[in-house]
Amino acid sequence: MHKFLYLISIFLAGYQGIFAQYRLRIELIVPNVQDVDSFFIAGSFNNWQPADKAYGFLKNDEKLIYEKSELPSGIYEFKITRGSWDKVESTNNGTDINNRFINLSSDTIIQISVEGWKDNFVRAPKMHTASKNVHLLDSSFHMSKLGRDRPVWIYLPPDYNSGKKRYPVIYMHDGQNLFDSFTSGFGEWGVDEILDSLSAAGKTSSIVIGIDNGPHRLNEYNPYNNARFGEGEGEAYINFIIKDLKPFVDKNYRTLSAKENTIIAGSSMGGLISYYAALKYPSVFGKAGIFSPAFWIAPDILPLTDTLAPQAKGMYFFYMGEKEGEEMISSMNAVTLNLGKSSGALIYTVVDPGGKHHEYSWKKWFPEFYLWVSSNGLNHIIKQD
Numbered sequence: 504m505h506k507f508l509y510l511i512s513i514f515l516a517g518y519q520g521i522f523a524q525y526r527l528r529i530e531l532i533v534p535n536v537q538d539v540d541s542f543f544i545a546g547s548f549n550n551w552q553p554a555d556k557a558y559g560f561l562k563n564d565e566k567l568i569y570e571k572s573e574l575p576s577g578i579y580e581f582k583i584t585r586g587s588w589d590k591v592e593s594t595n596n597g598t599d600i601n602n603r604f605i606n607l608s609s610d611t612i613i614q615i616s617v618e619g620w621k622d623n624f625v626r627a628p629k630m631h632t633a634s635k636n637v638h639l640l641d642s643s644f645h646m647s648k649l650g651r652d653r654p655v656w657i658y659l660p661p662d663y664n665s666g667k668k669r670y671p672v673i674y675m676h677d678g679q680n681l682f683d684s685f686t687s688g689f690g691e692w693g694v695d696e697i698l699d700s701l702s703a704a705g706k707t708s709s710i711v712i713g714i715d716n717g718p719h720r721l722n723e724y725n726p727y728n729n730a731r732f733g734e735g736e737g738e739a740y741i742n743f744i745i746k747d748l749k750p751f752v753d754k755n756y757r758t759l760s761a762k763e764n765t766i767i768a769g770s771s772m773g774g775l776i777s778y779y780a781a782l783k784y785p786s787v788f789g790k791a792g793i794f795s796p797a798f799w800i801a802p803d804i805l806p807l808t809d810t811l812a813p814q815a816k817g818m819y820f821f822y823m824g825e826k827e828g829e830e831m832i833s834s835m836n837a838v839t840l841n842l843g844k845s846s847g848a849l850i851y852t853v854v855d856p857g858g859k860h861h862e863y864s865w866k867k868w869f870p871e872f873y874l875w876v877s878s879n880g881l882n883h884i885i886k887q888d
Contacts, residue, residue: 524573531567546581553584577828597624633683634695648739654715660708671709671764676773678713690862707877724772768792790818790876798834812845820872824858
């Protein structure tokens with residue numbers, strides 16, 4: 504196995520302060536580059552897209568060069584790919600590596616030695632890990648507000664088929680990553696195993712609806728237009744849930760359909776759209792799980808908070824990992840502060856010192872979120888770790 508040595512030179516320029524923007528130049532020196540190879544950075548700054556042309560390297564003689572301007576300061580996680588997650592960098596025996604970090608707080612030069620690529624190793628086939636309580640609700644549920652179809656999953660409590668009880672419903676985004684390692688790109692939340700265990704311990708049971716993401720994820724989960732990513736479709740996406748999906752679920756399953764028992768949750772862009780939905784439609788969504796919200800992509804969320812906070816009376820659980828960067832934390836804190844000042848909502852905010860922008864961090868905090876919203880914020884001990 505050849506080792507590929509990348510020399511990454513980062514030149515940063517911009518204004519100082521909490522919202523500083525920097526220019527980024529990356530040079531990759533790769534011996535024996537083949538004409539068929541294309542190289543990309545996939546990270547927290549581009550929603551982990553493995554073949555994002557805006558983050559691709561241009562070949563210039565013996566160098567691979569990438570330049571980016573106006574990248575906010577902060578800590579970013581990333582990996583190098585050759586265009587897909589099947590061709591991501593790995594160790595010299597083909598196992599996954601931890602995410603790399605760039606700290607855009609000063610001029611930085613990073614030298615990286617890539618030991619191998621995943622596609623150069625024979626891997627054991629991925630196994631399904633979803634529990635027996637997870638089913639495909641529809642392989643192509645029609646999103647009438649968006650003119651496209653999408654797979655939708657449903658988790659039913661272990662005792663669903665043994666009685667006539669009705670259940671709260673949690674609507675979650677990025678359905679591929681909730682229940683099954685086979686369908687997940689970065690690891691699963693383990694929502695089904697967590698809820699199975701909590702149900703066995705006598706805790707409140709719930710139905711979970713997992714909506715798969717698609718190629719328009721950055722648009723579907725953003726309620727605002729974005730200069731780079733295009734038209735925001737978040738309003739249409741939430742209206743799909745409210746007017747198409749929720750009525751179907753309430754009609755065909757034993758649900759508690761009132762706002763107090765209708766929860767919306769997600770991470771990153773899914774955290775952004777979950778917050779927007781709960782804030783904009785409090786008569787539908789009474790509770791929200793907002794994990795690592797990508798508020799940076801939607802600055803208009805703060806004035807919307809100021810406008811709509813007086814009518815907010817539900818429950819909002821906010822999570823951020825400290826390793827996601829000061830600006831991510833600050834953007835979340837700005838929203839929670841304004842929401843708290845003007846609303847009657849119950850707000851739980853946690854910043855985990857060891858937390859990252861990753862499924863295993865969201866999996867860690869999902870039980871805390873679930874128990875808190877299930878208890879209506881009462882008689883529940885909040886962790887301090």
